[in-house]
Amino acid sequence: MDKQNHLGNVRVVLSHTSHPGNIGAAARAMKTMGLRHLYLINPRHFPDPQADAMAAGADDILRNAVVCSSIDEALQGVVFTVAMTARLRDISIEVKTPREAMPELLQQAAQQPVAMLFGTEMSGLTNEEMGKAQVLVNIPTNPDFSSLNVAAAVQVMSYELSAAAQDFVPRVQEVQPASHEQVEGYFAHLEKVLFEIGFFTTQNPSRLMQRLRRLYARARPEAEEINILRGILSVTTEYNARLKKRYSEEHSDVQEH
């Protein structure tokens, strides 16, 4: 496994970018550091001459960019995602520095696709988008001026990734991490069952799902574990169905008596 293969497994995902110049500058930043896979979620203007101008020779990255209409589409097949945040939140999902996070991203990239996720120029990523990541990364900035340009953030992250790749030794990985869509399938299933059993009647569903996402983000479930978790959900539903059936039978008995 050589460095090029690792970097070839890394996607840069830009969500809802407003200024096409930033897309071009991000492509240039990526290419200088040996990255090539750009994914764009609903860019406001793309393709665009300003993107081409700012790419300054990285036009192959733009030409091969994958334009997506949702984050799930952009993360299809991905097993590990780091999401950028400008804020240091008081939440339980891990917030790491680029230097801490990049060796882990590379480790995962040795085997399967991984992603670095960047938000919009004005407001960054939404909570929902960050909920799709396993790790949040904050680039430490001047507390009085943390306004890092999105392409500059791509430059810093790509640089750190490239620096980490210089002296990277892959660990033997015995686990088979679940893919983005397997994990999302689990969350959709979980949410459905939690509605089914009436768990959400006294709770705010979206806030609670965010907390559950964070818990599982820390756990990094394997594909096999996702199957087990979904098995539990299925059995729960079946058990409920049996209970209901029995109740309705008994109820009809009662009525018969």
Added chain:
Amino acid sequence: MDKQNHLGNVRVVLSHTSHPGNIGAAARAMKTMGLRHLYLINPRHFPDPQADAMAAGADDILRNAVVCSSIDEALQGVVFTVAMTARLRDISIEVKTPREAMPELLQQAAQQPVAMLFGTEMSGLTNEEMGKAQVLVNIPTNPDFSSLNVAAAVQVMSYELSAAAQDFVPRVQEVQPASHEQVEGYFAHLEKVLFEIGFFTTQNPSRLMQRLRRLYARARPEAEEINILRGILSVTTEYNARLKKRYSEEHSDVQEH
């Protein structure tokens, strides 16, 4: 000595920048990382609305930027300069990575002004400009695409500097490093004397001065040592003058006889 003081001693020097947007983007990059002193050597357009637009809130950096007409003016008072190079040259001046160079820059910045020197968009720094630095820094890039934007290079360097500052412990420095103008004064003196003694008749002066610059860049002379070296040069000139005087006296003796 706290981190802010160290970063307050760091100048970012941009030489002959063509595009004012890059000046603005560099100012923004600096400010996000806690740097504030921008020096511009003969910028093509400055001030300029494009610079303001790209600064995106770092307009105080632009307003306080020092516009210089020469590199010596920009490095006045500086005791340690790192210069960017895109090429890994086969020359004897040290070429370091940002991660290697930034702790040393900070160490020097604990006491006196230091500089990071960036060249033009098209051709980088001249050999003459690089000769003014003690250390060359190369940001490792994709060998097939090393075209790092100048503001992106400022971002990476400022980020590395800020990261180095996080866990920086100043060493006690007993030496008093010579300032830029003391070192330049020595080189001017040396060159003059080397002409005087006829050393350059069989050598290429500018190439030879570059080699001497590299040697002294590695040595990092103290102010006191510069005084000693210049003392030697002065004595050399005086000795030569005495020899010439004696020769002309003897020669006139010969003519008289």
